[in-house]
Amino acid sequence: MYISGQYFSKDTLNWVQATINEQPSMSMRELSRLVCQKLDWRAANGNLCQVSCRKTLAELNRRNILELPQKEQFYDFQQKKAASNNFEPPNVDCTLDQLGEVNVYPVASRYSKDSKLFFHLLEQYHYLGNGSLCGAQMRYLIHSSTYGHLGALAFDSASWAVKARDKYIGWSEAARRTNLHQVLRNARFLILPTVQVCNLASYVLSIALARLPQDWEQRYNIRPVLVETFVDPGRFSGTCYKADNWTLLDNQTAGRRDGVPKNIFLKPLCSNWREVLCREPQKKLGEIPLPEEPENWAEYEFGAIRLYDDRLKQRLFNIAQDFFADPEGDIPKASGSKARTMGAYRFFQNPRINMDVILDAHKEATVERIKEHPVVLAPQDTTTLNYSAHPMTSDLGPICTSEDTLIGLLLHDTLAFTEEGIPLGVLDAQCWARDPEDEKKRERRKELPIEQKESIKWLRSFEKVCEVQKLCPDTKLVSIGDRESDIYELFSSALEDPQAPRLLVRAEKSRNRQLHDDSLWEYVFKQPVSGSLKIHVPRSGSRKARDTWMDIRFTQVTLKPPKRLNKHGPATVWAVYVLEQEHSDPIEWMLLTTEEVPDFQTAKRCVNWYANRWGIEVYHRTLKSGCRIKNRQLGTADRLQACLGVDMVVAWRIYHLTMLGREIPDVPCTAFFSDAEWKALCCYVYKTSTPPEEPPSLQQSIYMVAGIGGHLGRKGDGPPGTQTLWRGLQRLDTATEMYTIMNPQAYPNMPSGP
Incomplete structure (x- = not known):
């Protein structure tokens, strides 16, 4: 769980509780120090965040997650400071010039005389008393060279969330949580009541804020860019803040602390303060751990989502399960009730929800699956999403030629597969x-830099695979692309880092690359045949599927950069040439790869890698025909993309189940189905009220699901496909719900009958 911006795993919480039980007399100071050291919880200046840790432990105790010792704890800085009996407030009634030099200087130590004086002034003369400041803090005394001390002021950490302030700044939830430490609060401001000097308060504010950023940075290694304060309108009008050019916001605080809404004043400390505060945190894979004990598959796949509202997370889990239970249905049908339907529509309309946010969480789970394999293939491909049936949807564009009127979106994705073809997830x-206004962009493609072309999609996807490769050093990732990905910039990027993923691209013959006195194709064709390989060619259009033998040649080649890329050096790669034997329309592949190919076995492996690229096209067919994404009606392209993020994970899971039954048929079905699901499945299929004691194998379960979905299981039918599994899963969902209703003792947390 995340609390106070720090992640506490179940093991960490158990360790903290064990430490408390072993040493019940340990002080909170010592306990917080041990916890901070274990988590390496430090501030920007390198110091342990012990105060934040103590607050976090207290909150965990309040939630009954931890049990802290029940005893009183007192510290010197929490006790009231002794009154400074030697101080006599000066009676001053003069102009600002007559005060002499007015100085604002920081209180260096809480044990110093200045500290005692600071607390005495606030306790005696401020209507809120000395109180306790929150988190990091700076305290100042106001001194006149003529009359002595005139007052005090203090700054501490900003309020966690203020609706009007956050709206004025314009930052996102992630940016607020990341950059809030650069906002300070003017927590106390006191000019002694015996001091009557016009413009003194605004002058003190100006000189205090002039030195505050440097003082704060020196102490905490953080430079603040904005200061806030809250003024009780029943007591003060905030004239001094207005005189010092603070901004008064239109709306007040909610007044939750004492029931009194306060006026909000803000003062920037630099010119680019909004740019600094609105800067989004860099999202890195592997930063957010996965749920340790997820309740269902949706919580595991989306548990690492970067949302800070648990209600939104739970809504996403429900939507994903509803979509998986009825992938062919529209949103109202899949949701099952008006309330869940309205919740789904509101979820996709939320400005914080988009496709990247949803898929980033799924990527975290995908990375964990990738780590379990020595080699993972990462094919990338582009497909069109046709939404022409809903022309009122805004922000769509043409998806075919200018002569065609089809509109929709383009999707370029990268999936992770094992060498056996099992899909691991979306990367x-x-x-x-x-x-639609840029119809002639294709004619200008040679004049445009790659950043302005759609071809940049290949480089961006390869960069994402590079990020995953860094998190999986024991796994070899292979990025695979078809002929459209044959661009020189991609090879150049892949060869920059020896630790980068391998690149495997099918060459485009029209590139007309030259090697020595021959073209690339002629040069490689002259190499001797190193061996033959039998591969399965899937159906494509009118071409039937077939098993065929392919002759393989390979050699190392050096590609020259095109004239427009003279700054790039030559790229040395390996070429694997594949030609089908004795066929009227033979298959011919020229594969270019950064994987070293010293022998026929490696060349054959590269050919098999590329042949497995077909899996991503099967996935696209699953996504479009199975999940029926073209039937989504959400009004705008942004909402369609957010919904697409959920549909992509649902389509992956269906495809994943289909391939698991073929590749690892003998594992227990509990690897995929929950306890209630496999028992309900057996009872439904065998027409009995008593499930077997042992779960069936995964292959048996998949055939049972496919059977209730319409798969006949005849000798010539082959293994079940995704469509029969979709239909079977829909009926299984209903059977599981009925099974849990009829067995309330075994499943007390499931919904029961009326």
């Missing part, structure tokens, strides 16, 4: 609509 997804 990257880019979705966009073409500009």
